[in-house]
Amino acid sequence: MRIKHTWISSGDQSVCLSIMAAGTTNALCVLVMLLGVAAPPTAADIPVNCMYSDLLGSWRFFMTRAPGARFSTCSDQAGSDTTQEVIKLQSPNIAIDEHGNQGTFTLIYNQGFEVEVAGYKWFAFFPFLESNGTVTSYCDKARPGWVHDVMARQWSCFYGQRIDPPANKIPLVIAHHSSKRVPRQLFKNNPNIVNAINRIQTKWKARQYPEYHDKPLEMLEKRAGGSLSRLLTPPQSAPVTQDVKRLAGSLPETWDWRDVNGINFVSPVRDQENCGSCYAFASMAMLESRLRIITNNTEQPILSPQQVVSCSHYSQGCEGGFPYLIAGKYAQDFGMLEEAYCPYKGVDAPCQVQPHARYFVSDYQYVGGFYGACNEALMRLDLVNNGPVVVGFQVYGDFKYYSSGVYHHTGLDDAFNPFEQTNHAVLIVGYGHDATSGLDFWTVKNSWGEEWGEDGYFRIRRGNDECAIESIAVTATPIPQLG
Numbered sequence: 147m148r149i150k151h152t153w154i155s156s157g158d159q160s161v162c163l164s165i166m167a168a169g170t171t172n173a174l175c176v177l178v179m180l181l182g183v184a185a186p187p188t189a190a191d192i193p194v195n196c197m198y199s200d201l202l203g204s205w206r207f208f209m210t211r212a213p214g215a216r217f218s219t220c221s222d223q224a225g226s227d228t229t230q231e232v233i234k235l236q237s238p239n240i241a242i243d244e245h246g247n248q249g250t251f252t253l254i255y256n257q258g259f260e261v262e263v264a265g266y267k268w269f270a271f272f273p274f275l276e277s278n279g280t281v282t283s284y285c286d287k288a289r290p291g292w293v294h295d296v297m298a299r300q301w302s303c304f305y306g307q308r309i310d311p312p313a314n315k316i317p318l319v320i321a322h323h324s325s326k327r328v329p330r331q332l333f334k335n336n337p338n339i340v341n342a343i344n345r346i347q348t349k350w351k352a353r354q355y356p357e358y359h360d361k362p363l364e365m366l367e368k369r370a371g372g373s374l375s376r377l378l379t380p381p382q383s384a385p386v387t388q389d390v391k392r393l394a395g396s397l398p399e400t401w402d403w404r405d406v407n408g409i410n411f412v413s414p415v416r417d418q419e420n421c422g423s424c425y426a427f428a429s430m431a432m433l434e435s436r437l438r439i440i441t442n443n444t445e446q447p448i449l450s451p452q453q454v455v456s457c458s459h460y461s462q463g464c465e466g467g468f469p470y471l472i473a474g475k476y477a478q479d480f481g482m483l484e485e486a487y488c489p490y491k492g493v494d495a496p497c498q499v500q501p502h503a504r505y506f507v508s509d510y511q512y513v514g515g516f517y518g519a520c521n522e523a524l525m526r527l528d529l530v531n532n533g534p535v536v537v538g539f540q541v542y543g544d545f546k547y548y549s550s551g552v553y554h555h556t557g558l559d560d561a562f563n564p565f566e567q568t569n570h571a572v573l574i575v576g577y578g579h580d581a582t583s584g585l586d587f588w589t590v591k592n593s594w595g596e597e598w599g600e601d602g603y604f605r606i607r608r609g610n611d612e613c614a615i616e617s618i619a620v621t622a623t624p625i626p627q628l629g
């Protein structure tokens with residue numbers, strides 16, 4: 147899960163940024179910004195890394211006149227005419243506009259934000275600059291993004307600047323190994339690690355996967371979300387309130403959407419292949435399953451991850467993306483085609499779709515209402531009441547040997563196959579308690595084929611935010627077809 151292009155990529159834009167830092171609108175600045183983004187993107191895919199606290203305060207949003215905004219990347223919108231709006235973002239998730247209208251906002255991972263107030267939704271990523279192996283994040287700015295009314299009828303592009311508290315004099319700089327990565331080695335199954343994992347603990351079993359032997363490590367990392375997708379400051383699950391605790395206390399001891407009184411509401415396991423599209427597969431898997439639940443299995447569409455990879459401007463194709471922006475925002479704004487109208491290719495192919503009825507979503511949010519509000523009890527409540535929930539979790543080197551049982555990170559990372567920690571999107575379909583290991587677990591659908599793990603699924607320890615899996619769950623409500 148990561149961003150593809152740097153927005154600020156030349157010295158000229160530093161000028162622009164300092165002008166914006168003074169809190170003034172400046173036509174020249176806008177022009178420089180717009181020209182600047184047309185410059186070729188840098189070769190590397192580098193995540194910006196901003197935090198919730200960076201969002202708090204007053205923001206000035208500048209709308210650019212952009213008739214084609216809906217189908218545009220917004221970064222290449224020409225035109226210097228702008229109107230402005232000041233929106234104040236307050237803890238925990240309150241957005242207030244100039245007229246006093248109150249709405250909501252959320253951080254999106256460490257990458258961007260979405261604000262909804264007075265009938266409009268604003269979404270943008272934070273800008274960043276990569277230079278000489280160092281990434282600078284500008285967390286008090288929004289690079290060009292999209293604003294549209296909640297009915298998705300009127301669209302414009304906008305960019306933004308936090309004006310109070312004023313811009314940081316010193317932006318966040320993250321030393322990063324980035325573009326000049328040494329060529330990585332091929333993955334070799336390491337029986338010593340497999341044996342060690344199986345020796346030091348009995349909760350889960352490791353095995354070798356011959357099909358990954360001699361494949362580039364980068365490919366394995368890509369399947370797990372991309373090597374640069376890890377969070378520098380992983381999120382944490384929120385405290386459980388008394389009300390939530392009471393509600394969750396009346397849920398069943400175990401749950402599995404593959405078997406609700408003998409009926410399966412989960413679509414088949416798929417294989418994302420060598421494309422960093424886990425976020426698209428996990429998002430589609432949630433919508434597919436929830437459509438089955440809503441229609442009592444009378445509608446069972448398989449939705450198109452390739453549409454997301456090829457057509458979505460809210461994600462980065464085979465380089466990654468975020469379930470909030472796909473299962474939620476993209477599906478709401480553009481709707482999802484079935485697989486047959488945009489079949490999976492597993493590469494960054496051009497956007498080619500056959501026109502057909504699309505599946506939209508009516509609501510979406512981070513479980514708990516906003517990023518940072520999620521916890522295990524809320525996830526179980528949403529899971530049982532609404533259907534499977536899409537999550538991200540941190541993948542460590544031992545996970546690629548998972549075979550069966552209840553996974554927890556053993557700390558046995560494989561020195562022969564230095565695997566960079568990634569963030570992988572998957573779908574939670576159930577939960578329970580494993581008598582053998584004595585552990586509570588989540589049952590999770592992966593997108594690495596049916597041969598992997600427990601028939602394409604894995605279980606992971608539940609209740610202790612294992613690998614951050616209880617901190618960034620997303621829920622969305624798909625709309626079935628009429629009749």
Ligand SMILES: *[C@@H]1O[C@H](CO)[C@@H](O)[C@H](O)[C@H]1NC(C)=O
Nearest residue numbers: 276277278279280321322326
């Ligand atoms: C880039 O980084 C290298 C290694 O840290 C350093 O030796 C070099 O001077 C830097 N170059 C510039 C232009 O900052």
Ligand SMILES: *[C@@H]1O[C@H](CO)[C@@H](O)[C@H](O)[C@H]1NC(C)=O
Nearest residue numbers: 408409410439441442443444
């Ligand atoms: C849902 O489908 C099942 C199996 O086809 C059926 O037995 C059940 O009556 C249906 N439920 C409702 C509410 O229609």
